[in-house]
Amino acid sequence: MNTPVVLSHYEVRPLVEAHQAGREQAETSPDLGLTRVTVTLTPEGAHFPQGLLLRWEEARTILEHPNLCYRLTPEGIEPLQAFSEITRRVVQLYPTGTAPTVLLSGIAMHRVQDTDPWRDTQEKIRAARPRGRVLDTCMGLGYTAIQAARQAEWVLTVELDPAVLKLARANPWSRPLFTATNIARVLGDVYDLVRGFPDATFHVVIHDPPLFSLAGELYGRDFYRELERVLKPGGRLFHYVGSPDTKMGRNLTRGVVARLQEAGFRRVKRVPRAFGVVAVKG
């Protein structure tokens, strides 16, 4: 077996339909939309060129669970989900037809309405303007780190939850996180870790935290002071905040802007396209 095969209902449905139509071959993606292959269909199942067989009963299981991605192994299919000791909830890789997201306590880690996780990340990166050394505070599936690393010299990305790291390892869209030579990954709590970084280390900080209700301390003045301290003079912060159009989102953004200013940031501006705020170290 070469590269692993990762599938969701988006990739499996065309195979089942082609088989039902009596065809002996069909095209699909073996990696959640990144590449395409031709698959041979037999009464037993769908044979991938990677040497793996998806049995028809397994294909039905995948179609019955549209909120999950599965890894195909020589032993059969494995759902890409894990129990998080941190949140005491199951985290799962959630398919979108393109780059997947993670459902964390049932909440998607990226925007999926009217966009997809990869395009959502492109908006964040456009607002952050990565260059030089970048701190990506909350790794998740690593999309911000991966896209930042295409423009920056070096990216340090931090993730608290080993269960999320496990999903990132299994996600084809997260592969550059583990292969790019200018991305360093750390498993730990960025709230504590940042205190150990020297002053003026980073040109850019990308701060894409979980919801305020799940990680309030990452929206606090003390943490913002640390982010300001580790930025170089003139360095830029992008802070994802979420829903600029709801009353709750507007209130949260107002609080974030005020606390960033109190923490010493200047030119604090809302960026509604990226659902966040940018700020500069004075």
Ligand SMILES: C[S@@+](CC[C@H](N)C(=O)[O-])C[C@H]1O[C@@H](n2cnc3c(N)ncnc32)[C@H](O)[C@@H]1O
């Ligand atoms: C919104 S997601 C980040 C998405 C990410 N930027 C991406 O491109 O996929 C937030 C992530 O922060 C992680 N997290 C939560 N608290 C953290 C902390 N204190 N330190 C580091 N990571 C944390 C969560 O486990 C989750 O994976």
